[in-house]
Amino acid sequence: MRVHVADHPLITHKLTVLRDERTPSPVFRALAEELVTLLAYEATRNVRTTPVTVQTPVAETTGLAIAEPKPLVVPILRAGLGMLEGMVKLVPTAEVGFLGMVRDEETLQPTTYAERLPDDLSNRQCFILDPMLATGGSLGAAIEFLFQRGAVDVTAVCLIAAPEGIEAVRKATEGREVTVVVGALDERLNEKGYIVPGLGDAGDRLYGLV
Numbered sequence: 001m002r003v004h005v006a007d008h009p010l011i012t013h014k015l016t017v018l019r020d021e022r023t024p025s026p027v028f029r030a031l032a033e034e035l036v037t038l039l040a041y042e043a044t045r046n047v048r049t050t051p052v053t054v055q056t057p058v059a060e061t062t063g064l065a066i067a068e069p070k071p072l073v074v075p076i077l078r079a080g081l082g083m084l085e086g087m088v089k090l091v092p093t094a095e096v097g098f099l100g101m102v103r104d105e106e107t108l109q110p111t112t113y114a115e116r117l118p119d120d121l122s123n124r125q126c127f128i129l130d131p132m133l134a135t136g137g138s139l140g141a142a143i144e145f146l147f148q149r150g151a152v153d154v155t156a157v158c159l160i161a162a163p164e165g166i167e168a169v170r171k172a173t174e175g176r177e178v179t180v181v182v183g184a185l186d187e188r189l190n191e192k193g194y195i196v197p198g199l200g201d202a203g204d205r206l207y208g209l210v
């Protein structure tokens with residue numbers, strides 16, 4: 001598993017505002033979208049392309065187009081939905097599938113409550129969006145779900161990760177083609193499985209308490 005921790009002052013600045021407990025939902029939503037656009041630049045570095053020829057006003061030239069089959073973007077509901085617009089802005093031809101997952105806040109085990117994905121993901125590049133990689137249970141299960149459907153490689157884009165979660169996903173995906181791109185690698189998890197310092201519950205901060 002490859003891990004890329006973004007090291008860019010713009011990303012750190014936006015993450016700092018996102019972490020601030022005083023930041024209201026509308027600003028939080030705007031920042032989550034902006035952050036994923038910056039992270040998507042790194043996450044799509046190995047997106048598959050095909051040569052195309054175009055005629056400029058001056059000469060014919062060969063460039064690149066994103067190859068078929070189109071990349072599949074998979075936000076993990078709820079919180080991952082807050083990253084979707086930022087990602088498809090950068091890759092407008094991508095298709096979008098959905099996975100709904102929720103972590104039991106006592107056991108910290110994830111369950112999947114919704115799935116709307118193509119049946120066959122063979123030969124597809126997939127990009128999972130989820131702002132928080134805490135214990136890694138949710139992301140590990142989501143990645144495994146996509147590989148079971150035939151995905152060839154999976155890149156996860158997360159805003160904040162805990163070292164414990166990175167290691168858990170690394171173990172759970174051994175031998176798979178997996179990349180994780182994160183905006184920040186935080187210190188640790190607390191006794192409730194929250195990332196420290198983190199930003200609290202990303203779903204609640206985006207959409208309110210349920």
Ligand SMILES: O=P(O)(O)OC[C@H]1O[C@H](OP(=O)(O)OP(=O)(O)O)[C@H](O)[C@@H]1O
Nearest residue numbers: 078079102103133134135136137138203
């Ligand atoms: O790494 P883990 O320990 O599995 O925790 C991370 C998960 O927790 C959050 O979702 P949550 O279960 O709170 O659902 P929500 O997005 O609906 O709030 C987050 O968006 C991840 O999916």
Ligand SMILES: O=c1cc[nH]c(=O)[nH]1
Nearest residue numbers: 134194195200201202
């Ligand atoms: O810190 C955390 C951990 C799990 N889920 C969140 O939204 N935040």
Ligand SMILES: [Mg+2]
Nearest residue numbers: 201202203204
């Ligand atoms: Mg939540």
